[in-house]
Amino acid sequence: MRTPIRATKPGSIRTVPNRPAISNVLIKASANVAFRGRLLTNPQAALAEMNLPPEDAAILSGVHTPTLQEYARQVQMRLMVNGGVGESTI
Secondary structure, eight states: OOOOOEESSTTSOEEOTTOHHHHHHHHHHHHOHHHHHHHHHOHHHHHHTSOOOHHHHHHHHTOOOSSHHHHHHHHHHHHHHHTOOOSOOO
16 A cells, blocks of 8 residues: 655654655755755756665656645655555555
């Protein structure tokens, strides 16, 4: 069963079960305006500063969108297509 990216409480940062590196990127982007700007304008450069598994880096660097909310939605869609979301929480 695939589990979507989900918030732990209303208005909180969404995490990705079994994908801590992706969760860390989304958390950092929501908390750090400068990183968010880099992630949304040049994902490859922003992600180069993080130590990501190659599969996660490929998923994250392929998303291009102007908002973090849409970025997270597109990441979720990529994970569902790749079958990469598990059931446990972070």
